[in-house]
Amino acid sequence: MLPNPYTPGQVPRVLAGRGPESDRIRGYLSRVDTFGELGGPLLVFHAPRGVGKTSLLRDSQRDAVEHGFVTAWVSCSRRQPFLPELVNRVARALTTAEVVPARQQGRWSDRLEKISLAVGPPGAKLTAEVSRPAAVAPPAAPIAAVEDLLHEAATRVRGRFGAGLVVFLDELHAPLRTDTATFLNALQNLDGARAENPLAVIGAGLPSTPEELTRAATFGERSAFVALSLLDDDASKEALVGPARMLEVDWDPDAVRAVESEARGYPYFLQLMAHAAWNAAAPSPGDRVGAAHVAAGLPAATEQLRTMYRARWRAATLLEQEFMVAMAADGHEAAARSVIATRMGRDSRAISVPRDRLLDKGIIEPAGHGRLRFTLPGFDAYVRAHHEARG
């Protein structure tokens, strides 16, 4: 039996429909490669959950490595520092690429130790960040340390044999704001000496990322923001047909259309439905996946999705559930905080506890001007249906 080539929840085998975004990243990197200078302002992709941010970045990481870059990947967590992890990841990337010659190892680890101390050990800066403070100037020492780290690592890569250093920052909407501010300040300073820093930084996060970066440092708004869209029909088809062709299996056109109309360009749904249709077809080389297989797979795919929604729903307290019901009442538009409070029959300030908890769990996110939205497409419909079912 052939293995299932679809990847719900994992980096896809075929990254469909992201040609323009991949080109944009390539252009950014080629500046580093050709001129040995900073690629440009921080490049940030944003989209709701499951639209393919991590997949795009992972694909670009692979591409960057093929083009002689050394890469470091950091995945941020909500209200946690990420700079200690950045130091670790950059250090490890340089070690793996054998960029630091043996005779300089001692000096390099001394440098790293000093940098680590300046940015703070993991977990050390967990001073609760009280709700939403205005941007405050971060202290100078960690900024200088991050500058040193990125400058030194990037020039070492370039000096040794490589094109430069690429740092990928995933979940960039999430981390402790002081760390974001420190990082943005360091990047701004490195930009001042652009020609000496063969470096690119590429980020991804939820749609709240631009606002979050601007709150961390006013010049955060000068980052290059790119919204990642859903896949159009051609790209959806490619996502379905591409992985199957690798195994000499084809899709009937009406089967493709059936998945397209169910998934509506949402990459996670596409993978889920294709995975289920493949299991129903259990094809051998030369076989075809047909509309009947899609129909047969649909209950399994829908159930998987419902399990995900249900897990989110059940992890919420009664008050949080009440909050989500009030929020979902308008369809999938972002809901204003005051409207949610009115629907719950409470004062606007009294709803900040469930709101903060739901933000922390990554179930909802700010959508600007005191509005909130769900991070996972389709979850609003689940909440409405669930609520109605309960009566």
Ligand SMILES: Nc1ncnc2c1ncn2[C@@H]1O[C@H](COP(=O)(O)OP(=O)(O)OP(=O)(O)O)[C@@H](O)[C@H]1O
């Ligand atoms: N361009 C694409 N072509 C085909 N499949 C894709 C594409 N982009 C993403 N996917 C699939 O969609 C799903 C979600 O992708 P991914 O994890 O990259 O999304 P994300 O935006 O990072 O989500 P989250 O916000 O939850 O981290 C995965 O199953 C992945 O295989």
Ligand SMILES: [Mg+2]
């Ligand atoms: Mg992701």
